[in-house]
Amino acid sequence: MTALKSELMQILTERGFIHQCSDTASLDQRFASETVTGYIGFDATAKSLHVGSLMQIMMLRWMQKTGHRPIALMGGGTTRIGDPSFKDEARKLLTDDAIAENLAGIRQVFANYLDFDGGAHPAIMANNADWLNDLKYIDFLRDVGRHFSINRMLSFDSVKLRLDREQSLSFLEFNYMILQGYDFVELYKRHDCILQMGGSDQWGNIVNGIELGHRMLDRQFFALTTPLLTTSSGAKMGKTASGAVWLNEEMLSSFEFWQFWRNTEDGDVERFLKLYTELPMGEIARLAALQGSEINDAKKILATEVTALARGRAAAEAAAETARRTFEEGALAEDLPTVEVPSSEFGAGIGVLSLFVRAGLVASNGEARRQVKGGGLRVNDAAVTDEKAIIGAGDLTPEGVVKLSLGRKKHILVRPA
RNA sequence: GGAGGGGUGCCCGAGUGGUUAAAGGGGACGGACUGUAAAUCCGUUGGCUUAGCCUACGUUGGUUCGAAUCCAACCCCCUCCA
Numbered sequence: 001m002t003a004l005k006s007e008l009m010q011i012l013t014e015r016g017f018i019h020q021c022s023d024t025a026s027l028d029q030r031f032a033s034e035t036v037t038g039y040i041g042f043d044a045t046a047k048s049l050h051v052g053s054l055m056q057i058m059m060l061r062w063m064q065k066t067g068h069r070p071i072a073l074m075g076g077g078t079t080r081i082g083d084p085s086f087k088d089e090a091r092k093l094l095t096d097d098a099i100a101e102n103l104a105g106i107r108q109v110f111a112n113y114l115d116f117d118g119g120a121h122p123a124i125m126a127n128n129a130d131w132l133n134d135l136k137y138i139d140f141l142r143d144v145g146r147h148f149s150i151n152r153m154l155s156f157d158s159v160k161l162r163l164d165r166e167q168s169l170s171f172l173e174f175n176y177m178i179l180q181g182y183d184f185v186e187l188y189k190r191h192d193c194i195l196q197m198g199g200s201d202q203w204g205n206i207v208n209g210i211e212l213g214h215r216m217l218d219r220q221f222f223a224l225t226t227p228l229l230t231t232s233s234g235a236k237m238g239k240t241a242s243g244a245v246w247l248n249e250e251m252l253s254s255f256e257f258w259q260f261w262r263n264t265e266d267g268d269v270e271r272f273l274k275l276y277t278e279l280p281m282g283e284i285a286r287l288a289a290l291q292g293s294e295i296n297d298a299k300k301i302l303a304t305e306v307t308a309l310a311r312g313r314a315a316a317e318a319a320a321e322t323a324r325r326t327f328e329e330g331a332l333a334e335d336l337p338t339v340e341v342p343s344s345e346f347g348a349g350i351g352v353l354s355l356f357v358r359a360g361l362v363a364s365n366g367e368a369r370r371q372v373k374g375g376g377l378r379v380n381d382a383a384v385t386d387e388k389a390i391i392g393a394g395d396l397t398p399e400g401v402v403k404l405s406l407g408r409k410k411h412i413l414v415r416p417a
Numbered sequence: 418g419g420a421g422g423g424g425u426g427c428c429c430g431a432g433u434g435g436u437u438a439a440a441g442g443g444g445a446c447g448g449a450c451u452g453u454a455a456a457u458c459c460g461u462u463g464g465c466u467u468a469g470c471c472u473a474c475g476u477u478g479g480u481u482c483g484a485a486u487c488c489a490a491c492c493c494c495c496u497c498c499a
Contacts, residue, residue, distance in 0.1 A: 259453080266454050293452035327453055367446085370461055376447040407446075409453055 006031030008066040012224075014281060015274040017059055019200045022210060022223040027195065030222075031068065035121060038063055038195030038224075039071035039187055041128070041180065043079045044102035045094065048248035049109050051260070054306075055226045055275055059197055060123070061113050065278075069121040071193055072110050074103050077132030078180060084173035085158035086201050103127070109247045112310060124191055131186050132179055144182050147215045148208070153177065156204035177205045184209030185216055195222045229275075247310050253337050254311045258319035259409065261303035269298050277305035326411060330381070334399055340417040347416070349392035352377070352384055359414060361406040371406065378405040 004010045009028040012018050021027060030036050040056045042049060049057070060070035079099050094102075107125065110116075114123035153159070156177075159169060184206075187193035194213075196206045206223040213221040245260045246252040264272055270288035273279060279287075279301070287298035300320065307316035318335060325333035339359045341350065350358070353368040356377060362368045369387050371377045377384040379391060380403050393416075395402050402414040 263453065266452090269454090293454090295454075296452055299452095299454080323453080362446095364464065366464060366467090367462085369467085371447060374447045374460060376461095407448090 004028050006066075008062060008068060011062055011066065012059065016271060017055065017062075017226050017275065019225045019227040020203060020223070021225075022207070023220075026220070027222045027224070030194070031066075035068055036063075036195055037069040037071060037124075037187075037191050037193040038197055038222075039073045039126070039184075039193050040197045041073040041075050041078070041183060042106060043075035043083060044099045044106055045079060046244075047102050047105035048246040048251045049106055050244035050246050052229075052244070054247070054310075055229065056197065056199065057109070057113050058275060059224075059226065061278075064114055064119070064121065064123055067121065069124065069191075070114060071124040071126055071187060071191060072114065073183065073187065074106065074125065074127040074129075076100075076103055076127040076129030078128055078176060078183070080129075081172055081176050081179065083176050083180075083205070084169060085177075085205060105248055105250075109310075112312070126187065126190070128179075128183050128186070132182075140182075144178065144185075144212065144216070147212055148178055148181075153208075158201065158204040177208050180205045181208035181212040184221060185212055188213060188217065188219065188221070194219065195224060197224045197226070200225045200228050229271075249311060249315075254307060254315040255319045255322050255335070255337060257311065258303045258307045258316065258323060261306050262299050262323060263409070264299055264302060266295050269295060269302060272306075273298070273302050277302060277309075279305060332397060332399060332401070332403055334401070334413070336403070336411050336413050338401070338413040338415050340415050343416040346414075347393050349390040352379065352389045352391055353387055355391050355402075355414065356404055356406070359404050359412040361404060361410055361412055376407050379403070381405065 004013060006028050008031045009024070027036075038060075040060060042053060042056075060072060063070040076099060079094060079102075080096070082093065110123075110125065116123050116125060153174070158177075159174075184193070184196050196209055198206055203223065203225050206225065210221040210223055213219050245257065261272070261276075270284065273284045273287060274281075277284075287301060290298050303323075304316045304320050307319055311319075322333040322335050325331045326336065341355075341358065353365045353372075356362050356368045356371075357365060361377075362371060368377065372384050372387045375383055379389075379395065380397060391402060391414075396416075397403065400415065403411060404414060405411045
């Protein structure tokens with residue numbers, strides 16, 4: 001492979017962002033010689049994005065840092081349809097209200113990663129509802145639909161799964177890739193956008209957009225996809241027991257977010273540092289070379305850096321400090337996630353089992369009971385042995401709280417209020 | 418429209434009248450070991466006021482002392498034919 005000319009392409013390559021590119025040499029040339037506008041689309045399927053989208057967000061950020069112009073495209077229109085790519089069945093349709101609510105949550109995420117106001121090339125936030133919602137059906141078919149070949153679309157891997165399993169792929173869903181292709185053309189017209197990035201599962205959809213750009217406008221568009229990320233042990237990135245690892249504070253506390261990264265597997269530390277932090281490569285090489293338990297230092301830096309981007313430096317450092325006190329000193333850190341219980345009720349005493357349920361550490365009394373049997377519950381660091389125990393005022397620590405723990409890592413403070 | 422197959426717990430999947438809250442696997446959670454890692458081993462994996470009770474095998478009814486298992490109707494999915 002010949003040497004890359006552009007700073008951006010070098011960074012993305014050495015940090016492991018690139019899975020496929022439609023024309024690396026030409027794209028590199030464009031990056032080196034002009035300000036390139038590129039976009040990534042995000043559908044509003046939940047109130048927040050989770051770490052599965054973080055790689056994409058980081059790419060937009062790198063674009064802006066290296067003098068290019070990123071567009072975060074909100075899928076206000078496409079979410080009404082639902083992307084069928086690599087799904088084995090149709091997703092439930094979201095109501096317009098739910099989509100609007102989700103979009104509001106997702107917009108907040110980007111404010112932390114991209115600069116939409118200042119600088120030479122402020123980032124752009126677009127919403128494809130602006131052009132998709134009012135399309136005229138027949139006009140659209142004649143202008144855009146005629147460029148798509150059903151034969152070709154059926155050959156894409158992204159829909160193969162559905163077709164092979166003989167699961168129905170509705171006409172509604174089938175149109176998703178056409179609309180996504182059209183987005184690309186529209187963004188070119190509006191913002192001179194010539195690049196679409198996305199996860200590797202988006203390759204087919206993106207290529208459709210490239211071809212449409214070629215046919216409708218006779219322009220060369222580019223595709224760049226990121227690898228599908230799994231942990232070293234093969235699990236999908238970003239899922240934990242309690243659900244997805246959300247980027248929004250309201251969905252997941254900064255402490256828990258920090259903890260997620262702190263618990264990265266050894267084999268993933270280097271990769272994650274490259275993808276999810278902006279530490280210089282030399283520093284990452286040093287951290288990755290740490291052996292044995294020293295890798296924990298790298299994990300702490302990883303956690304703090306990623307949290308600082310998502311939640312701000314102060315929140316990241318607070319989370320690091322809370323973790324240090326909790327895990328390294330075994331002390332009580334007062335800003336662990338907290339649940340408040342009315343003083344009157346607390347004074348009367350609450351059964352251990354239901355208290356753990358209240359704290360959200362277990363789902364039911366039955367589960368709490370099982371955890372007691374397995375030795376998984378602790379109150380103020382003492383294992384719970386009697387499932388009928390009552391927790392009340394006498395159990396308060398000098399700080400005026402009760403610390404509940406499930407296993408080694410999950411801690412919640414109960415505070416009478 | 419006609420003929421056949423199927424819908425089981427978070428997922429996959431066994432189970433064709435009672436000893437079935439339902440084999441096995443995966444995932445998940447907990448314990449041990451460690452480094453808040455991985456691998457490994459062990460345990461748990463419907464709810465409750467837990468020697469008991471309640472809810473559960475697509476839905477609704479029925480047969481039976483007793484049904485996930487038999488019958489009827491309905492809904493949904495798949496295969497072949499038209």
